[in-house]
Amino acid sequence: MTASVVGTSSDGLSVLEKRALAGETYGIPLAVLAELTHRCPLQCPYCSNPLELERSSAELTTEEWKRVLTELADIGVLQIHFSGGEPTARKDLAELVRYANEVGLYTNLITSAVLLDRDKLKALADAGLSHVQISFQGCEPTVADRVAGYKNAHEKKLQVARWTRELDLPLTVNAVMHRQNLHQLPQMIQMAVDLDAHRIEIANVQYYGWALKNRAALMPTVEQMDEAIRIVEEAEQRLKGVLAFDHVIPDYYAARPKRCMGGWGRQFFNISPSGKILPCHAAETITGLTFDSVRGNKSIAWIWQNSDALNRYRGTGWMKEPCRSCAFKEEDFGGCRCQAFALTGDAGNTDPACAFSPRHEEIFKAAASEAAGEAVPFIYRNFAGGTVATGPDEA
Numbered sequence: 001m002t003a004s005v006v007g008t009s010s011d012g013l014s015v016l017e018k019r020a021l022a023g024e025t026y027g028i029p030l031a032v033l034a035e036l037t038h039r040c041p042l043q044c045p046y047c048s049n050p051l052e053l054e055r056s057s058a059e060l061t062t063e064e065w066k067r068v069l070t071e072l073a074d075i076g077v078l079q080i081h082f083s084g085g086e087p088t089a090r091k092d093l094a095e096l097v098r099y100a101n102e103v104g105l106y107t108n109l110i111t112s113a114v115l116l117d118r119d120k121l122k123a124l125a126d127a128g129l130s131h132v133q134i135s136f137q138g139c140e141p142t143v144a145d146r147v148a149g150y151k152n153a154h155e156k157k158l159q160v161a162r163w164t165r166e167l168d169l170p171l172t173v174n175a176v177m178h179r180q181n182l183h184q185l186p187q188m189i190q191m192a193v194d195l196d197a198h199r200i201e202i203a204n205v206q207y208y209g210w211a212l213k214n215r216a217a218l219m220p221t222v223e224q225m226d227e228a229i230r231i232v233e234e235a236e237q238r239l240k241g242v243l244a245f246d247h248v249i250p251d252y253y254a255a256r257p258k259r260c261m262g263g264w265g266r267q268f269f270n271i272s273p274s275g276k277i278l279p280c281h282a283a284e285t286i287t288g289l290t291f292d293s294v295r296g297n298k299s300i301a302w303i304w305q306n307s308d309a310l311n312r313y314r315g316t317g318w319m320k321e322p323c324r325s326c327a328f329k330e331e332d333f334g335g336c337r338c339q340a341f342a343l344t345g346d347a348g349n350t351d352p353a354c355a356f357s358p359r360h361e362e363i364f365k366a367a368a369s370e371a372a373g374e375a376v377p378f379i380y381r382n383f384a385g386g387t388v389a390t391g392p393d394e395a
């Protein structure tokens with residue numbers, strides 16, 4: 001499960017994140033996302049993995065990942081997020097966690113949890129795992145298992161979350177929200193409290209890749225979004241000191257786009273299962289870019305500073321109008337390149353989430369009309385290129 005990666009003062013993540021936010025150069029990021037695999041037993045229709053999933057035969061080997069971890073630690077990275085796909089599908093995960101610790105990296109696991117049992121989780125804790133993030137698709141099995149496309153997923157997740165706290169590991173609940181589960185938001189916040197989570201990350205679906213394929217099934221109405229923002233603001237006040245909130249506000253209905261990943265190639269990179277260095281987990285949805293791999297003969301530091309793909313949309317020099325002469329260009333860096341590509345066919349255009357984009361009105365009227373219409377069946381994410389859900393009992 002790929003997700004944004006900020007933290008609370010209680011688990012040490014936020015200290016690193018604050019430092020990253022302060023960085024205004026293209027120095028090596030302090031946190032890196034390692035997508036160990038695209039394999040995943042779940043089939044979330046909003047998955048941020050690319051439509052063309054990488055096969056297990058292409059994945060970096062254990063020894064290659066160890067080399068990467070050593071190199072990351074050597075160049076100053078402090079924190080590694082093990083993600084996917086489902087990272088626990090890798091049999092060598094505990095070995096990689098142990099190794100990451102040995103080279104001095106703070107380790108975070110971003111997981112759907114369904115492949116874990118208590119022994120496996122304990123082995124990860126013994127290997128030095130520092131933090132666990134578990135994704136939830138709803139607050140009860142009917143909705144959650146249907147969204148995940150996996151029977152009994154919800155119960156399993158609850159159990160693994162309890163074991164996480166029993167083993168004294170800090171827990172973050174990742175809640176990905178859309179029109180089919182937003183009505184459960186108050187209960188999901190309460191679920192995080194009941195699970196003794198330190199933090200809840202409430203992320204509204206971003207519409208590229210699988211989520212764009214499923215936009216008509218996932219897009220909430222403006223009224224639903226307004227209500228969700230009100231619920232989060234109220235809960236944040238009420239639960240101060242109990243639960244930390246990280247809320248990614250949806251930008252489809254906003255006037256200004258989000259500062260995606262802190263700006264393309266600015267503060268963050270992730271490594272794909274086969275070793276490609278990407279500025280964000282969705283960057284491969286943009287066609288025509290060639291991303292360098294850790295399997296080549298270039299160092300990670302060289303790739304970060306010199307890669308054509310990373311330099312293509314760095315800073316503000318690449319911008320066309322209206323971004324080029326806009327007062328906000330250093331604030332939002334033109335929004336999300338993946339969304340610009342998905343909705344306009346050109347990643348160099350202004351993100352249509354911005355009201356100054358000439359495409360804003362047309363695209364967002366279409367989205368609002370989808371949101372107001374009947375929800376269509378999900379197209380589940382899988383290696384077959386997507387499967388249409390056949391009904392409410394699909395999971």
Ligand code: SF4
Pocket residue numbers: 001002040041042043044046047048049084085086111112135381
């Ligand atoms: S299918 Fe779901 S759990 Fe699996 S990687 Fe995608 S979003 Fe994460």
Ligand code: SF4
Pocket residue numbers: 256257322323324326327328329330332333334335350351354355356357
């Ligand atoms: S025009 Fe570009 S820089 Fe200005 S607010 Fe919109 S996206 Fe941001």
